[in-house]
Amino acid sequence: MRRLLLILFLAIALFQLTFTYPALAAETSNGAxxxxxxxxxxxxxxxxxxxxxxxxxxxxxxxxxxxxxTDSLQAIIHQVQNGKNAMPPFKNKLTPEEILDVAAYVFQKAEQGW
Known part of the structure; x- marks a missing residue:
């Protein structure tokens, strides 16, 4: 439950940062x-x-x-954390913040058509 709340909080913060201060979000994002x-x-x-x-x-x-x-961003976060089939899990390699950053990056790039 605590982990879900952390992810939700980080997603809301990222959403607000991205749409309120797009230039700042791009500068602070480590997703790429x-x-x-x-x-x-x-x-x-x-x-x-x-x-x-x-x-x-x-x-x-x-x-x-x-x-x-679930929504796409949550699904990407889950996939990055847990992996599936040939994809390894990254929950022990990346911090929750890094996972959120990379998931947001993938989500954004997918929306833009890579």
Whole structure:
């Protein structure tokens, strides 16, 4: 429950920061750096070198993360934390804040079409 509240608080803060101060959000977000260091080797440019159809494009995320029965950002956070199939979990490698940053980055890039 505490973890869920932390994630919810961070998501609300990120949402408010992104839409209230977009330039500041871009400056403070580490999502791109975290993605580059941890995710880009398999998901370069939003693709997927292991399972070609499971990209990070909006349509694919909607399809393959639908089993989490939650909004896209929460589903991405869950996937990053816990992994699935060939994707390893990052909950012991990244902090909750880093996971939120990279999930927000992936969500934003998916919305923009990578």
């Amino acid at each position: 750096k975290i993605f580059s260091a941890n995710c880009a080797s398999c998901h370069i440019g939003g693709g997927n070198i292991l399972v070609a159809e499971k990209t990070l494009n909006k349509e694919a995320l909607s399809k393959y993360l639908a089993d989490y029965n």
